[in-house]
Amino acid sequence: MDFSALVTSVGTSFLIFVVLLLLYVWLASKQGNQVVYYPNRLLKGKGKDGYVSKTVNPFTWMAEAWRASEDEIIAAAGLDAAVYLTFVGTALAIMVVSSAVCLPVLLPLSATDRNNQIERQEALAKNKTASSYDDFDNLAMGNIQQKSNRLWGFVVAAYFVSFVTYFILWKTYKRVLNLRAREQASLEAKPEQFVILVQDIPLVPPGKTRKEQVDSFFRRLHPDTFDRSLIICDISQANKVWVEIEGYRKKLARAEFVSEESKTRPTHKTGFLGLMGKSVDSIDFYNEKIKDLMVKLNTKQKVALTEKQAGAAFIIFNSRLAAASAAQVVHSQLTDTWTVIPAPEPRQVLWKNLTIPFYQRMIRANTVYIIVFLTVIFYMIPITFVSAFTTLDELRKLLPFLKWVVDKKALKSILEAYLPQLALILFLAFLPVILMILSKAEGIASESQAVRAASGKYFYFIVFNVFLGVTLGGTLFQSLKQIQKEPSKIVNILGTSLPKTATFFISFVALKIFVGYGLEISRLVPLVVYHIKRRFLCKTEAELREAWAPGGFGYATRVPNDMLVMTIALCYAVLAPMIIPFAILYFAVGWLVLRNQALNVYVPSYESYGRMWPHIQIRIIAALILSQLTMIGYFSVKEFVYSFLLIPLPVASLLFAYLCKKRFYTSFCVTSLEVACKDVKEVPSLSSIAEAFTPPCLHLEDKFDDPEGFEDARSTVSSRASSMVTS
Incomplete structure (x- = not known):
């Protein structure tokens, strides 16, 4: 992509953003659109706390989003939303501080050298095809001559970016941990804080029921704190x-x-x-x-409760401290029996996964990993082909029938500006649903854990296919003929061309800033869908409410897409520093827009108390290591004698990740006893906990008015139940 195509892409994307912003200002002021633009406020206005929704002037949304405190964000959208916004703010801080050295130091060093010009002259003198470049390419490290002392500036910048990232991530980890502890120690106790989930219970001994087996086991181990058990059943038919x-x-x-x-x-x-x-x-x-x-x-319920009890149960304790302690204890000398984890929040329990045995979960997980690996590999083919559109001149030579397109300057600029980015976005749109299905197929117990698993798969997919696929694919396509003539120089050719792909990613990030966040704030798609449903499909209040229900943030796709931008920014921060302003703009606009959405729009479907942060942090470090390895390789291409000085950086990143895991990670997996011992205003009643951990298909009005009756139904097990295997 040449400079004119980049300007076309960024300029038109900005105009689209302005139009979408003006549409938001106009549409959000209409009374009939309130349910689309302020559903969170409307729902809070109907809540028990008496909060009354107020009419918000759309022109003031930026100021309101800016002024909102962290407590207001948590009250409106939950701790998970606050942690996600903290991640966006952390990425913004890393980019802003890094720009203090990369922009004023590296840009002048690159702009005042002339390596691109020298290489072109040498190629022409040898009657070889010379690589094209423009003034924008002169702002990257590729314009620095080999063995130049100017490369010392890039070494210093590489260390500066790395240690800035370490420092900010460390501070953020401590901050998120404190937020999590504060919410977990809240006076308002939650049902899941008194419950643990036990799986892989052995076969029922002769003469006992499943409930008797579980109760006797936990009463023996926790005589003073065990309250009762809720045996999990196979409820598929019910x-x-x-x-x-x-x-x-x-x-x-x-x-x-x-x-x-x-x-x-x-x-x-x-x-x-x-x-x-x-x-x-x-x-x-x-x-x-x-x-x-x-x-x-009613018949199916009786069968489930009496004949389809599984080897899993929820165990209720009489205090948060007892439940937190039990969740951290090894209950059996065999690791494949009586496995215990903290109970997930009731509304995010994946009921059908609770009955999956230990070894089946292992087989499922490994099978899913293989499927994901193959998916990543096979997606590389179309995305590598798409990356070729960034070099239409080369495509013109190989496919002469495209001359009529390339020869028209205006059409060529539009194609180079939009086709690669839009094609990538369309490719990526089909994958998240598949990855979520695969993650749940592993046998994961909770929705939030499945979201984190899908998010991780999606992150590695887009880094491998989008970042590496576009970078290496575009470079190989651009230099294919030269590689065929001199195969031994493939590493040098890749290294030399790497900074020049920065223009593609700048255009890609600009499209995500202006079009992506423009559509996010304007909510045109949800607005159109709502009005179509309201006009032609919805009759009842429940149908209308379902039509405008916004749902949560959708972390399974949001976090990986933000991480892709973070990966691109870190990898090119030193090699092509002009990407930093666009990364800053991406996270700054995102921080403002998403705070508005957290306050006014999205309603969380679950709360995991910030469990996603360790996964986000480790992937930021993975992106940093990738950038450090890229720099080591590129410095070698530049034949810089002291390139070995960069080798300690990836080692330092691995040590930093290890230190963070040892110091912080355990407290994100379980609730520390220091936090769990805090006083609560009121302990939830047994009936409320039993109701919360009852699947909807068993939770009927005429059956659970009396929780004791519910337990009697569960414990009335026929004599053949001891040998029953869950299907």
Whole structure:
């Protein structure tokens, strides 16, 4: 991509951002759009705390987002959102401080040298094809001559960026740990703080029930603090019936609304898609279906509770301290039995995964890793091809039928400005859902853990395919003929061309800043979808509420995409420092826009108390190590005698990661006893904890008014239950 294409890309992206921002200002002021732009505030206004939603002047959103305190962010969107915004702020701080050396020192060193000009003249003198370059390429390390003393400035900058990253990450780790501890020690106790999850329970001994086995085991180990157990069942059949009942209940509510509105009883046909078959009264039909299914559900519940008890259970203790202590203790001398972890928050429990045995979880995890590895490898092929569009001149030579495109300057600029970035974004759009499905297939117990697992897979995928794929793919394509003639110089050719791919990534980051965050703040897609549903599909209040429900931040894709920008910025901060201003702009705009979304829009579907931070931090270090290895290789290409001085940097990064893990990581896996021992305002009742950890398909009004009755149903196990294996 040449400089004119870069200017075209950045300029038009900025114009799109301005238009989207003006649309937000206009659309958010409309009363009918309040549920799209301020759903969080509206929901808080209906809450028990009496918070009343207020009309917000859209012009003041920047000031409100800027002034909002961390406590306000946590109150509005939860600690996970606050930790995510802390990550964005941390990335911004690293880039801002790094720019203090990289921009004023490295840019003049590069701009005043003339390596690109010398290489071009030498190539022309030898009648070889000379690599094209422009003034923008002269601002990168590629314009520094080999063995030049100017390279000392880049060595100093590499150390400066590395130690700035270490310092800021260390401070942030301590800050997030304190935030997590403060929330966990809150006076408002949560049900999961009194519960642990035990899996891989051995077969039931003869003459005992599963509940008796579990109760006797934990009562013996925790005689003073054990309260009771909730045995987990295979609820797959009961859940199918429950889902069907919920579907008919929604249809019934819709039919009753239509009846009240039209003053006539609605009817429908019972055949295929409601287009054929017998015509029936909808209200009577749905009521009859629900009644029949309730009988069926009751049967399935009894089967699940008595014949399909699994080798897993929730264990309730009488204090937070006891539960925290039990979650950290090895309960069996065999590691594949009585495995214990802290209980996940009730609303994020993945019920079907709780019954998966120990070795099956291991096999599933390894199988998923292999599938992900193959996915990463095979995605490399189309993305490498896409990267070739950054060098249309070379594509013109290999594919002559494209001459009519390349010869038109305006069309060529547009293609170079947008096609590669849009193609990459489209490629990446299909992957997150697949990775989330694979992560849940591992047998993970909670939604938040599945999100972290999917986020990790997505991060490594985009780093390998997008960053390395585009960089190496574009470079190889650009220099293919030269490599064919002189294969031994492939490393030198790759190293020499590496800084020149910075223009592609600058355009890519600019597109994510202006178009990505422009669409985020304007919420055009959710707005259009909401109004279509409201106009043609929604009848009841529940349907309307479901149509505008915003959901959470979607960390499984947000964090890896931000990490991609962080990886690009760290890898090019020294090699091509002009990328730093764009990285600063990306994280600055993101910090402001996402704070607004946390305050006004997104409603968290779960809370993990910042468990994602250690995973974010280790990936920032991984990105830093990648950048350090890249610099070592490039300094070698430059034949710098003292390039060995950079070797300690990746070693220092590994030591820093190890130190952080030893000092902080354990407190993110479990709740420390120091935190758990804090007083609580009120201990949740047994009935409320039992209800919280009951799957929805077993949680019916007529069954759980009496929690003791619920436990009696669970403990009434037939004699053959001891040999039952969960399917």
